Amino acid sequence: MKLTAILVDDEENALESLALKISRFFPNISIIGKFQNPQEAIVFINRNNPDVLFLDVEMPVLTGFDVLAKLTNPNFEIIFVTAYSNYAIEAFKYSAIGYVLKPIDNDELKSMINNALKNVNQKNKLIKNERLLNHFAKTTSNSNKLVIPTNKGLLFIPHNEILHIEGYDGYTKIHTNTSEIISSYNIGKYEKMLSDSFFKCHKSHIINLQKIRAFENEGYIVLENERRVPVSKMNRSKLLSLF
Template sequence: MKTLIVDDERLARIELRRLLQEFPKIEIVGEAANADEALQLIEELEPELLFLDIQMPGRNGFELLSALKGSAPDVIFTTAFDEYAIKAFEYNALDYLLKPIDTERLKEAISRIEENFPAGDGQPKAEINRTEKILGQDDQVFVKDGDRCWFVKLSKVRLFESMGNYVRLYFDDQKPLVLKSLNSLEERLDQQAFFRANRKHIINLAWVDKIEPWFSGGLLVTLQGGDKIEISRRQTIRFKELTSL
Protein backbone atom coordinates (compact mmCIF):
# COMPACT_ATOMS: atom_id res chain seq x y z
CA MET A 1 0.00 0.00 0.00
CA LYS A 2 1.55 3.25 -1.16
CA THR A 3 1.66 5.48 1.91
CA LEU A 4 2.28 9.18 2.47
CA ILE A 5 3.17 10.64 5.89
CA VAL A 6 1.91 14.19 6.47
CA ASP A 7 3.15 15.91 9.64
CA ASP A 8 4.79 19.28 10.27
CA GLU A 9 7.09 17.81 12.96
CA ARG A 10 10.19 16.19 11.46
CA LEU A 11 10.80 14.00 14.52
CA ALA A 12 7.21 12.75 14.42
CA ARG A 13 7.69 11.73 10.76
CA ILE A 14 10.94 9.94 11.60
CA GLU A 15 9.34 8.05 14.49
CA LEU A 16 6.31 7.01 12.46
CA ARG A 17 8.53 5.85 9.59
CA ARG A 18 10.50 3.75 12.11
CA LEU A 19 7.32 2.18 13.52
CA LEU A 20 6.00 1.38 10.04
CA GLN A 21 9.13 -0.58 9.15
CA GLU A 22 7.54 -3.55 10.93
CA PHE A 23 4.75 -3.69 8.35
CA PRO A 24 6.03 -4.93 4.98
CA LYS A 25 2.74 -4.16 3.20
CA ILE A 26 3.17 -0.46 3.96
CA GLU A 27 5.31 1.24 1.29
CA ILE A 28 6.21 4.78 2.31
CA VAL A 29 6.46 6.76 -0.92
CA GLY A 30 6.92 10.21 0.55
CA GLU A 31 6.61 12.73 3.37
CA ALA A 32 5.07 16.17 3.56
CA ALA A 33 5.44 18.87 6.23
CA ASN A 34 2.24 20.77 5.38
CA ALA A 35 -0.97 20.56 3.39
CA ASP A 36 0.40 22.30 0.29
CA GLU A 37 3.29 19.85 0.01
CA ALA A 38 0.90 16.97 0.63
CA LEU A 39 -1.51 18.06 -2.11
CA GLN A 40 1.31 18.13 -4.65
CA LEU A 41 2.65 14.73 -3.57
CA ILE A 42 -0.81 13.15 -3.57
CA GLU A 43 -1.28 14.27 -7.17
CA GLU A 44 2.17 13.04 -8.21
CA LEU A 45 2.44 9.79 -6.22
CA GLU A 46 -1.24 8.75 -5.93
CA PRO A 47 -0.85 7.19 -2.46
CA GLU A 48 -3.49 4.75 -1.23
CA LEU A 49 -3.05 5.71 2.43
CA LEU A 50 -2.32 8.88 4.40
CA PHE A 51 -0.99 9.09 7.93
CA LEU A 52 -2.25 12.61 8.52
CA ASP A 53 -1.58 15.10 11.30
CA ILE A 54 -4.39 17.56 12.02
CA GLN A 55 -2.83 20.72 13.44
CA MET A 56 -0.28 22.08 10.96
CA PRO A 57 0.81 25.55 9.83
CA GLY A 58 -1.48 26.83 7.09
CA ARG A 59 -4.27 24.42 6.23
CA ASN A 60 -5.01 21.71 8.77
CA GLY A 61 -5.56 18.03 8.00
CA PHE A 62 -9.30 18.39 7.52
CA GLU A 63 -8.85 21.30 5.11
CA LEU A 64 -6.33 19.20 3.20
CA LEU A 65 -8.88 16.43 2.70
CA SER A 66 -11.54 18.93 1.65
CA ALA A 67 -9.16 20.33 -0.98
CA LEU A 68 -8.58 16.96 -2.66
CA LYS A 69 -10.08 16.47 -6.09
CA GLY A 70 -11.53 13.10 -7.02
CA SER A 71 -11.33 10.09 -4.77
CA ALA A 72 -9.27 10.50 -1.60
CA PRO A 73 -6.78 8.03 -0.13
CA ASP A 74 -7.71 6.16 3.02
CA VAL A 75 -6.76 8.16 6.10
CA ILE A 76 -5.40 7.43 9.55
CA PHE A 77 -5.20 10.59 11.64
CA THR A 78 -2.18 10.99 13.92
CA THR A 79 -2.48 13.79 16.45
CA ALA A 80 -1.69 14.79 20.02
CA PHE A 81 -5.24 16.07 20.54
CA ASP A 82 -8.35 13.95 21.14
CA GLU A 83 -10.93 16.71 20.65
CA TYR A 84 -10.97 16.21 16.86
CA ALA A 85 -12.14 12.59 17.06
CA ILE A 86 -15.81 13.27 16.26
CA LYS A 87 -14.88 15.38 13.25
CA ALA A 88 -12.52 12.61 12.11
CA PHE A 89 -15.53 10.28 12.15
CA GLU A 90 -17.27 12.63 9.72
CA TYR A 91 -14.35 12.21 7.31
CA ASN A 92 -14.63 8.41 7.55
CA ALA A 93 -11.12 7.99 8.93
CA LEU A 94 -9.97 4.39 9.20
CA ASP A 95 -8.49 5.19 12.60
CA TYR A 96 -7.46 7.98 14.96
CA LEU A 97 -4.10 7.53 16.68
CA LEU A 98 -3.02 9.72 19.57
CA LYS A 99 0.63 10.71 19.88
CA PRO A 100 2.88 9.26 21.11
CA ILE A 101 1.66 6.41 18.93
CA ASP A 102 1.22 3.11 20.74
CA THR A 103 2.60 0.11 18.84
CA GLU A 104 -0.43 -2.08 19.57
CA ARG A 105 -2.85 0.60 18.41
CA LEU A 106 -0.81 0.99 15.23
CA LYS A 107 -1.06 -2.77 14.63
CA GLU A 108 -4.84 -2.55 15.00
CA ALA A 109 -4.97 0.31 12.51
CA ILE A 110 -2.84 -1.55 9.97
CA SER A 111 -4.99 -4.68 10.27
CA ARG A 112 -8.05 -2.52 9.62
CA ILE A 113 -6.39 -1.21 6.46
CA GLU A 114 -5.59 -4.72 5.28
CA GLU A 115 -9.27 -5.62 5.63
CA ASN A 116 -9.99 -2.81 3.17
CA PHE A 117 -7.54 -4.13 0.57
CA PRO A 118 -8.14 -7.52 -1.05
CA ALA A 119 -5.07 -9.69 -1.54
CA GLY A 120 -3.47 -9.53 -4.95
CA ASP A 121 -4.34 -6.35 -6.77
CA GLY A 122 -3.32 -3.75 -4.20
CA GLN A 123 -6.41 -1.70 -4.89
CA PRO A 124 -9.05 -0.74 -2.32
CA LYS A 125 -12.35 -2.57 -2.40
CA ALA A 126 -14.25 0.57 -3.26
CA GLU A 127 -13.62 4.25 -3.76
CA ILE A 128 -15.71 6.34 -1.38
CA ASN A 129 -16.72 9.94 -1.10
CA ARG A 130 -15.37 10.91 2.29
CA THR A 131 -18.10 13.41 3.08
CA GLU A 132 -21.13 11.50 1.79
CA LYS A 133 -20.47 7.82 2.40
CA ILE A 134 -23.40 5.86 3.80
CA LEU A 135 -22.32 3.79 6.79
CA GLY A 136 -23.17 0.09 6.87
CA GLN A 137 -22.62 -2.90 9.12
CA ASP A 138 -18.94 -3.29 8.18
CA ASP A 139 -17.97 0.32 8.86
CA GLN A 140 -16.21 1.35 12.04
CA VAL A 141 -16.77 4.60 13.90
CA PHE A 142 -14.90 6.46 16.61
CA VAL A 143 -16.98 7.09 19.74
CA LYS A 144 -15.86 9.35 22.59
CA ASP A 145 -17.78 9.88 25.82
CA GLY A 146 -15.88 11.90 28.41
CA ASP A 147 -12.46 10.32 28.90
CA ARG A 148 -13.47 6.99 27.35
CA CYS A 149 -13.02 6.15 23.66
CA TRP A 150 -14.06 3.26 21.45
CA PHE A 151 -13.53 2.35 17.80
CA VAL A 152 -16.58 0.18 17.21
CA LYS A 153 -17.87 -1.73 14.21
CA LEU A 154 -21.47 -0.72 13.46
CA SER A 155 -22.54 -4.36 13.25
CA LYS A 156 -22.05 -4.46 17.03
CA VAL A 157 -24.33 -1.47 17.68
CA ARG A 158 -27.81 -2.86 18.30
CA LEU A 159 -29.62 0.36 19.16
CA PHE A 160 -29.38 4.16 18.83
CA GLU A 161 -31.51 6.18 21.25
CA SER A 162 -32.22 9.91 21.05
CA MET A 163 -31.42 11.87 24.21
CA GLY A 164 -32.19 15.45 23.20
CA ASN A 165 -29.16 16.77 21.30
CA TYR A 166 -27.30 13.52 22.00
CA VAL A 167 -27.58 9.92 20.84
CA ARG A 168 -26.89 6.95 23.10
CA LEU A 169 -25.26 3.95 21.40
CA TYR A 170 -25.84 0.44 22.74
CA PHE A 171 -23.09 -2.11 22.04
CA ASP A 172 -21.64 -4.91 24.18
CA ASP A 173 -22.23 -3.64 27.74
CA GLN A 174 -21.47 -0.02 26.78
CA LYS A 175 -23.91 2.90 26.44
CA PRO A 176 -21.91 6.01 25.49
CA LEU A 177 -23.45 9.33 24.48
CA VAL A 178 -22.36 11.25 21.37
CA LEU A 179 -23.19 14.85 20.52
CA LYS A 180 -25.32 14.23 17.43
CA SER A 181 -29.03 14.31 16.65
CA LEU A 182 -30.82 11.09 15.73
CA ASN A 183 -32.04 12.69 12.50
CA SER A 184 -28.52 13.57 11.31
CA LEU A 185 -27.30 10.11 12.27
CA GLU A 186 -30.15 8.48 10.35
CA GLU A 187 -29.01 10.27 7.18
CA ARG A 188 -25.58 8.60 7.47
CA LEU A 189 -26.80 5.04 8.13
CA ASP A 190 -27.69 2.39 5.57
CA GLN A 191 -31.48 2.19 5.77
CA GLN A 192 -31.42 -1.44 4.66
CA ALA A 193 -29.52 -2.30 7.84
CA PHE A 194 -30.64 0.34 10.36
CA PHE A 195 -34.33 1.08 10.82
CA ARG A 196 -35.98 4.16 12.36
CA ALA A 197 -38.47 2.45 14.65
CA ASN A 198 -39.97 5.60 16.16
CA ARG A 199 -39.14 9.18 17.07
CA LYS A 200 -36.51 8.12 19.63
CA HIS A 201 -34.96 4.90 18.32
CA ILE A 202 -33.02 3.41 15.40
CA ILE A 203 -32.53 -0.35 15.57
CA ASN A 204 -30.00 -2.61 13.90
CA LEU A 205 -32.15 -5.11 11.97
CA ALA A 206 -29.51 -7.81 12.34
CA TRP A 207 -30.17 -7.75 16.10
CA VAL A 208 -33.95 -8.32 15.90
CA ASP A 209 -34.81 -11.46 17.85
CA LYS A 210 -38.61 -11.33 18.25
CA ILE A 211 -41.53 -9.37 16.77
CA GLU A 212 -44.98 -9.07 18.39
CA PRO A 213 -48.19 -7.19 17.54
CA TRP A 214 -48.57 -4.10 19.71
CA PHE A 215 -51.07 -1.41 20.50
CA SER A 216 -52.69 0.76 17.80
CA GLY A 217 -51.42 -1.38 14.94
CA GLY A 218 -47.76 -1.07 15.90
CA LEU A 219 -45.16 -3.75 16.64
CA LEU A 220 -42.98 -4.57 19.62
CA VAL A 221 -39.47 -5.69 18.68
CA THR A 222 -37.18 -7.52 21.09
CA LEU A 223 -33.50 -7.26 20.28
CA GLN A 224 -30.86 -9.83 21.13
CA GLY A 225 -29.87 -8.87 24.65
CA GLY A 226 -33.43 -8.07 25.71
CA ASP A 227 -34.00 -4.44 24.63
CA LYS A 228 -37.69 -3.94 23.73
CA ILE A 229 -38.47 -1.22 21.20
CA GLU A 230 -41.89 -0.15 19.93
CA ILE A 231 -42.27 0.38 16.20
CA SER A 232 -44.81 3.09 15.61
CA ARG A 233 -47.91 2.40 13.55
CA ARG A 234 -46.63 4.62 10.76
CA GLN A 235 -43.26 2.86 10.65
CA THR A 236 -44.79 -0.62 10.92
CA ILE A 237 -45.89 -0.47 7.28
CA ARG A 238 -42.37 0.31 6.11
CA PHE A 239 -40.90 -2.29 8.46
CA LYS A 240 -43.09 -5.02 6.97
CA GLU A 241 -42.17 -3.93 3.44
CA LEU A 242 -38.48 -3.91 4.31
CA THR A 243 -38.40 -7.31 6.04
CA SER A 244 -40.86 -9.27 3.89
CA LEU A 245 -40.11 -11.41 0.83
Protein backbone atom coordinates (compact mmCIF):
# COMPACT_ATOMS: atom_id res chain seq x y z
CA MET A 1 0.00 0.00 0.00
CA LYS A 2 1.36 3.41 -1.00
CA LEU A 3 1.47 5.86 1.90
CA THR A 4 2.20 9.58 1.97
CA ALA A 5 4.52 11.65 4.15
CA ILE A 6 5.30 15.32 4.71
CA LEU A 7 8.63 16.51 6.15
CA VAL A 8 9.16 19.77 8.01
CA ASP A 9 12.63 20.94 9.12
CA ASP A 10 14.19 24.39 8.88
CA GLU A 11 17.64 22.90 8.11
CA GLU A 12 17.95 22.02 4.43
CA ASN A 13 20.66 19.40 4.94
CA ALA A 14 18.67 17.66 7.66
CA LEU A 15 15.54 17.76 5.50
CA GLU A 16 17.25 16.21 2.49
CA SER A 17 19.05 13.61 4.59
CA LEU A 18 15.78 12.47 6.20
CA ALA A 19 14.04 12.35 2.81
CA LEU A 20 16.85 10.21 1.41
CA LYS A 21 16.68 7.75 4.31
CA ILE A 22 12.90 7.40 4.07
CA SER A 23 13.05 6.80 0.32
CA ARG A 24 15.83 4.26 0.71
CA PHE A 25 14.35 2.25 3.57
CA PHE A 26 10.63 2.65 2.78
CA PRO A 27 10.01 2.90 -0.99
CA ASN A 28 6.26 2.49 -0.35
CA ILE A 29 6.21 5.92 1.33
CA SER A 30 5.71 8.78 -1.11
CA ILE A 31 7.06 12.11 0.15
CA ILE A 32 4.50 14.64 -1.08
CA GLY A 33 6.01 17.69 0.59
CA LYS A 34 9.25 18.98 2.12
CA PHE A 35 9.24 22.30 3.95
CA GLN A 36 11.72 24.56 5.68
CA ASN A 37 9.09 27.22 6.28
CA PRO A 38 6.60 26.11 8.97
CA GLN A 39 3.89 28.53 7.80
CA GLU A 40 3.96 27.09 4.29
CA ALA A 41 3.93 23.61 5.77
CA ILE A 42 0.77 24.32 7.76
CA VAL A 43 -1.14 25.41 4.63
CA PHE A 44 0.03 22.37 2.68
CA ILE A 45 -0.67 19.87 5.46
CA ASN A 46 -4.20 21.20 5.96
CA ARG A 47 -4.85 20.74 2.24
CA ASN A 48 -3.07 17.39 1.84
CA ASN A 49 -3.62 15.28 4.93
CA PRO A 50 -0.65 12.83 4.96
CA ASP A 51 -0.39 9.41 6.54
CA VAL A 52 2.78 10.39 8.42
CA LEU A 53 4.21 13.78 9.40
CA PHE A 54 7.91 14.12 10.23
CA LEU A 55 8.25 17.30 12.23
CA ASP A 56 11.29 19.13 13.57
CA VAL A 57 10.78 20.62 17.02
CA GLU A 58 13.14 23.57 17.29
CA MET A 59 12.51 25.95 14.37
CA PRO A 60 12.58 29.75 14.08
CA VAL A 61 9.30 31.65 14.51
CA LEU A 62 7.20 28.51 15.04
CA THR A 63 8.14 25.35 16.93
CA GLY A 64 6.91 21.93 15.88
CA PHE A 65 4.28 22.13 18.61
CA ASP A 66 3.11 25.50 17.27
CA VAL A 67 2.68 23.88 13.87
CA LEU A 68 0.54 21.10 15.34
CA ALA A 69 -1.64 23.60 17.18
CA LYS A 70 -2.48 25.29 13.86
CA LEU A 71 -3.50 22.12 12.00
CA THR A 72 -7.22 21.74 11.43
CA ASN A 73 -7.40 17.94 11.38
CA PRO A 74 -4.18 16.27 12.56
CA ASN A 75 -5.52 12.77 11.91
CA PHE A 76 -2.17 11.22 11.01
CA GLU A 77 0.90 9.68 12.59
CA ILE A 78 3.49 12.11 13.93
CA ILE A 79 7.20 11.47 14.31
CA PHE A 80 9.16 14.30 15.91
CA VAL A 81 12.72 14.81 14.74
CA THR A 82 14.77 16.69 17.32
CA ALA A 83 18.18 17.20 18.84
CA TYR A 84 16.61 17.67 22.27
CA SER A 85 15.45 14.52 24.04
CA ASN A 86 13.64 16.53 26.74
CA TYR A 87 11.00 17.37 24.15
CA ALA A 88 9.90 13.74 24.02
CA ILE A 89 7.53 13.98 26.98
CA GLU A 90 5.62 16.90 25.49
CA ALA A 91 5.61 15.15 22.13
CA PHE A 92 3.63 12.26 23.55
CA LYS A 93 1.05 14.73 24.87
CA TYR A 94 0.21 15.25 21.22
CA SER A 95 -0.15 11.46 20.76
CA ALA A 96 2.96 11.34 18.61
CA ILE A 97 4.09 7.90 17.58
CA GLY A 98 7.53 8.78 18.84
CA TYR A 99 10.61 10.85 18.25
CA VAL A 100 13.97 10.46 16.56
CA LEU A 101 17.05 12.20 17.86
CA LYS A 102 19.49 14.02 15.61
CA PRO A 103 21.84 12.84 14.24
CA ILE A 104 19.37 10.24 13.06
CA ASP A 105 20.21 6.61 13.74
CA ASN A 106 19.00 4.38 10.89
CA ASP A 107 17.73 1.57 13.11
CA GLU A 108 15.90 4.02 15.36
CA LEU A 109 14.28 5.67 12.36
CA LYS A 110 13.20 2.31 10.91
CA SER A 111 11.68 1.30 14.23
CA MET A 112 9.68 4.53 14.57
CA ILE A 113 8.42 4.37 10.98
CA ASN A 114 7.43 0.71 11.28
CA ASN A 115 5.41 1.53 14.40
CA ALA A 116 3.75 4.42 12.59
CA LEU A 117 2.88 2.22 9.59
CA LYS A 118 1.27 -0.38 11.86
CA ASN A 119 -0.93 2.36 13.31
CA VAL A 120 -1.83 3.64 9.84
CA ASN A 121 -2.81 0.13 8.71
CA GLN A 122 -4.88 -0.40 11.85
CA LYS A 123 -6.58 2.96 11.33
CA ASN A 124 -7.42 2.00 7.74
CA LYS A 125 -8.95 -1.25 8.98
CA LEU A 126 -11.08 0.68 11.46
CA ILE A 127 -12.24 3.06 8.73
CA LYS A 128 -13.21 0.13 6.50
CA ASN A 129 -15.05 -1.51 9.39
CA GLU A 130 -16.81 1.78 10.11
CA ARG A 131 -17.99 2.03 6.50
CA LEU A 132 -19.09 -1.57 6.52
CA LEU A 133 -20.96 -1.14 9.77
CA ASN A 134 -22.73 1.96 8.44
CA HIS A 135 -23.70 -0.03 5.36
CA PHE A 136 -25.16 -2.82 7.47
CA ALA A 137 -26.94 -0.26 9.63
CA LYS A 138 -28.84 0.84 6.52
CA THR A 139 -29.51 -2.58 5.07
CA THR A 140 -29.92 -5.02 7.96
CA SER A 141 -32.26 -3.29 10.42
CA ASN A 142 -35.04 -5.54 9.14
CA SER A 143 -32.89 -8.67 9.01
CA ASN A 144 -32.41 -11.10 11.85
CA LYS A 145 -28.71 -10.58 12.62
CA LEU A 146 -26.54 -7.99 14.34
CA VAL A 147 -23.15 -7.30 12.73
CA ILE A 148 -20.27 -6.79 15.17
CA PRO A 149 -16.78 -5.80 13.91
CA THR A 150 -13.89 -7.49 15.75
CA ASN A 151 -10.10 -7.66 15.34
CA LYS A 152 -10.52 -10.91 13.43
CA GLY A 153 -13.35 -9.78 11.16
CA LEU A 154 -17.13 -9.65 11.59
CA LEU A 155 -19.51 -11.52 13.87
CA PHE A 156 -23.12 -12.08 12.80
CA ILE A 157 -25.28 -12.63 15.88
CA PRO A 158 -28.93 -13.67 15.40
CA HIS A 159 -31.29 -11.23 17.10
CA ASN A 160 -33.04 -14.02 18.96
CA GLU A 161 -29.77 -14.86 20.75
CA ILE A 162 -29.31 -11.32 22.08
CA LEU A 163 -30.66 -10.61 25.53
CA HIS A 164 -29.37 -7.16 26.26
CA ILE A 165 -27.04 -4.51 24.83
CA GLU A 166 -25.18 -2.29 27.30
CA GLY A 167 -23.19 0.88 26.62
CA TYR A 168 -20.38 2.12 28.85
CA ASP A 169 -17.45 4.55 28.41
CA GLY A 170 -17.89 4.65 24.64
CA TYR A 171 -17.86 0.84 24.36
CA THR A 172 -20.71 -1.61 23.96
CA LYS A 173 -21.26 -4.99 25.61
CA ILE A 174 -23.57 -7.40 23.80
CA HIS A 175 -25.05 -10.02 26.14
CA THR A 176 -26.16 -13.20 24.37
CA ASN A 177 -27.54 -16.51 25.59
CA THR A 178 -24.03 -17.92 25.96
CA SER A 179 -21.49 -15.09 26.02
CA GLU A 180 -20.64 -11.40 26.34
CA ILE A 181 -19.07 -9.58 23.40
CA ILE A 182 -17.32 -6.25 23.85
CA SER A 183 -17.21 -3.84 20.92
CA SER A 184 -15.31 -0.56 20.56
CA TYR A 185 -18.32 0.99 18.80
CA ASN A 186 -20.80 2.97 20.87
CA ILE A 187 -24.32 1.78 21.57
CA GLY A 188 -25.83 4.28 19.12
CA LYS A 189 -24.24 2.42 16.20
CA TYR A 190 -26.01 -0.79 17.14
CA GLU A 191 -29.33 0.87 17.93
CA LYS A 192 -29.71 1.70 14.23
CA MET A 193 -29.18 -1.94 13.25
CA LEU A 194 -31.78 -3.52 15.52
CA SER A 195 -35.31 -4.60 14.68
CA ASP A 196 -38.53 -3.52 16.39
CA SER A 197 -38.20 -6.41 18.83
CA PHE A 198 -35.65 -4.32 20.74
CA PHE A 199 -36.37 -1.40 23.05
CA LYS A 200 -34.03 1.26 24.43
CA CYS A 201 -35.18 1.35 28.04
CA HIS A 202 -32.33 3.55 29.25
CA LYS A 203 -29.67 5.73 27.61
CA SER A 204 -27.15 2.93 28.21
CA HIS A 205 -29.36 -0.14 27.79
CA ILE A 206 -31.27 -1.83 24.97
CA ILE A 207 -33.29 -4.96 25.73
CA ASN A 208 -34.77 -7.71 23.62
CA LEU A 209 -38.51 -7.54 24.34
CA GLN A 210 -38.82 -11.27 23.75
CA LYS A 211 -36.42 -11.97 26.63
CA ILE A 212 -38.30 -10.07 29.36
CA ARG A 213 -39.55 -12.17 32.25
CA ALA A 214 -40.59 -9.54 34.81
CA PHE A 215 -40.93 -5.84 35.54
CA GLU A 216 -40.11 -4.71 39.07
CA ASN A 217 -41.78 -1.72 40.70
CA GLU A 218 -38.37 -0.27 41.54
CA GLY A 219 -37.87 0.29 37.82
CA TYR A 220 -35.98 -2.78 36.67
CA ILE A 221 -36.59 -5.31 33.92
CA VAL A 222 -35.67 -8.92 34.69
CA LEU A 223 -34.47 -10.92 31.69
CA GLU A 224 -34.63 -14.68 31.22
CA ASN A 225 -31.05 -15.06 32.50
CA GLU A 226 -32.09 -13.25 35.73
CA ARG A 227 -30.14 -10.09 34.78
CA ARG A 228 -31.77 -6.92 36.10
CA VAL A 229 -31.69 -3.94 33.70
CA PRO A 230 -32.70 -0.40 34.74
CA VAL A 231 -35.54 1.38 32.99
CA SER A 232 -35.53 5.18 33.03
CA LYS A 233 -38.64 6.88 34.45
CA MET A 234 -39.54 8.45 31.12
CA ASN A 235 -39.48 5.04 29.39
CA ARG A 236 -41.43 2.96 31.92
CA SER A 237 -44.93 3.74 30.69
CA LYS A 238 -43.85 3.41 27.06
CA LEU A 239 -42.34 -0.01 27.77
CA LEU A 240 -45.43 -1.26 29.57
CA SER A 241 -47.66 -0.03 26.76
CA LEU A 242 -45.88 -2.42 24.41
CA PHE A 243 -47.40 -5.30 26.36
